[in-house]
Amino acid sequence: xxxxxxxxxxxxxxxxxxxxxxxxxxxxxxxxxxxxxxxxxxxxxxxxxxxxxxxxxxxxxxxxxxxxxxxxxxxxxxxxxxxxxxxxxxxxxxxxxxxxxxxxxxxxxxxxxxxxxxxxxxxxxxxxxxxxxxxxxxxxxxxxxxxxxxxxxxxxxxxxxxxxxxxxxxxxxxxxxxxxxxxxxxxxxxxxxxxxxxxxxxxxxxxxxxxxxxxxxxxxxxxxxxxxxxxxxxxxxxxxxxxxxxxxxxxxxxxxxxxxxxxxxxxxxxxxxxxxxxxxxxxxxxxxxxxxxxxxxxxxxx
Ligand code: IPD
Ligand code: CA
Numbered sequence: 001x002x003x004x005x006x007x008x009x010x011x012x013x014x015x016x017x018x019x020x021x022x023x024x025x026x027x028x029x030x031x032x033x034x035x036x037x038x039x040x041x042x043x044x045x046x047x048x049x050x051x052x053x054x055x056x057x058x059x060x061x062x063x064x065x066x067x068x069x070x071x072x073x074x075x076x077x078x079x080x081x082x083x084x085x086x087x088x089x090x091x092x093x094x095x096x097x098x099x100x101x102x103x104x105x106x107x108x109x110x111x112x113x114x115x116x117x118x119x120x121x122x123x124x125x126x127x128x129x130x131x132x133x134x135x136x137x138x139x140x141x142x143x144x145x146x147x148x149x150x151x152x153x154x155x156x157x158x159x160x161x162x163x164x165x166x167x168x169x170x171x172x173x174x175x176x177x178x179x180x181x182x183x184x185x186x187x188x189x190x191x192x193x194x195x196x197x198x199x200x201x202x203x204x205x206x207x208x209x210x211x212x213x214x215x216x217x218x219x220x221x222x223x224x225x226x227x228x229x230x231x232x233x234x235x236x237x238x239x240x241x242x243x244x245x246x247x248x249x250x251x252x253x254x255x256x257x258x259x260x261x262x263x264x265x266x267x268x269x270x271x272x273x274x275x276x277x278x279x280x281x282x283x284x285x286x287x288x289x290x291x292x293x294x295x296x297x298x299x300x301x302x
Contacts, residue, residue, distance in 0.1 A: 031159055034133050034148040037082045041115065041131045042152060044078040045071050049122075063098030063273040071122065072096050075115030075131060083111060093139060095243040095273045110139045112246040112271045116152075118217025127153035132219040134246035139271040147247035149219045158223040158251045166226050166254035173227035175257040175283035181290050185211040187221045187233035189240070201236060204294040222248035225281050226255035232282040232291045236262055243273045252281050258288040262296065 048071045076096045083090055089103025093112040111133060116122055118129030128151075135146040145162040158173070160166040166173050178184055186209050190202055206212055213230065215221050218240055224230045226248075249267065252259045259281040261267050269277050280295060282288035 030135055030146040031148075031161065033083065033086055033088070034135075034146065034159065035157070036086075037079045037133055038131055038148060038150040038157065040078040040082045041075045041150075044074045045116075045152075048074055063095065066095070066119075069119060069123070072116050072119060076113060079111070079113050079115060079131070079133060091139070093243060093271050093273065095241055098273055108137065110136045110271060112136065112139075112144070112243055114219060114241075114244045114246075117149075117219040117244055121216045122152075126216065128215050128220065129153065129217050130220040132244065132247040134250060134271075136246075136271065141242055141246060141249055141267060141269045141271060141277075144246055144250045147250035149223050149247045149251060151220055156223075158226065158248075160247075160250040160254040162250070162254070164254065166251045168223075168227050173255050175226055175255050176228040176231050176287075177284060178231050179284065179286040179290075181208045181287075182210060184209050184231035184287065185213060185229070186291065187213045187215065187224070187230055189214055189218060189233075189235040189237060192237040192239060194237070198237065201234075201295040205234070205291065208290075208294060218244055219248040222259075222281055223251050225257050225283055226251045228283065230283075231287050232280070234280050234291060234295060236278040236280070236295060238278050239276055240278070241273050242269050242271050242275045242277055245277060245279070246271055257281060257283050258285060260288070260292070262292075264292055264296075 073096055076094050080092055084102055089105045090109040090111045091106040092100040093110055095114050114132040116129055117132050122129045130149050130151050132149045134144045136143040147160045149158040156168055158168050186205060188202060188205060190198055192198060218235060221233050225233050249259060259267055259279055262278050267277060267279055269275055280288065280292045282291050
């Protein structure tokens with residue numbers, strides 16, 4: 001009976017070793033792995049960067065609804081290949097390919113990526129685009145616990161781990177303490193054909209502040225709120241995919257900045273390239289309250 005018990009427990013242990021090994025990554029090892037992913041993205045996309053500002057041919061429509069480009073696919077593959085080389089089993093949730101399972105226990109680790117955030121900037125050689133990777137135990141935004149957003153044009157790698165703060169190139173970052181709307185730098189994404197629905201909120205903001213921006217890569221713009229370069233970033237188009245914000249969400253949260261939905265409630269969403277979110281992110285509570293009230297006033301009028 002003892003032999004039987006030993007055999008059973010050996011079998012149990014070996015099974016759990018097989019199943020658990022890939023997902024037991026310490027937070028520190030995730031940071032090393034995500035950095036490797038980013039380095040591989042840079043290696044794989046650089047030969048594809050053309051000097052000409054020409055539209056790249058589309059390879060069909062991606063899971064997020066936009067045309068797939070060779071460069072976006074190469075970046076996605078670079079991330080997946082790096083994770084596989086590390087022996088990690090995971091479900092990839094990507095703007096390009098949707099859901100893809102790798103290894104034996106893909107339901108225990110979700111890696112949500114926007115391989116290139118700011119694809120239009122990249123193809124037009126506007127130096128503001130990033131790669132974005134988020135890790136979570138469930139396919140939900142609120143469970144993301146390790147994240148990286150890397151500016152692919154400058155040496156700026158934003159990282160965050162749950163309860164451990166947010167960093168840029170290993171240095172802890174903090175949002176601004178500015179509470180003056182007038183002096184604030186506020187990012188607003190107004191890229192939508194349904195601009196009529198946004199114009200009221202936008203003009204409320206524009207009337208109160210001198211410095212409105214939109215730089216064209218929303219993950220990176222959220223990181224700019226996290227490290228105090230800007231004071232708020234607003235995207236209420238209902239168009240931004242959860243794959244674009246997954247990593248920046250944790251960077252914002254861990255930096256101490258505030259990000260909510262349009263009703264001021266915590267942002268919660270399923271991670272899926274088809275799922276979109278609207279949000280107001282701001283450096284501090286006072287700035288958040290001011291920006292949210294300007295944006296909401298119009299919504300309430302409708
Ligand atoms: C885009 C950028 C852009 C925003 C678009 C996004 P993509 O990401 O973040 O700033 O206006 O809605 O789709 O398509 O380059 O990954
Ligand atoms: Ca993209």
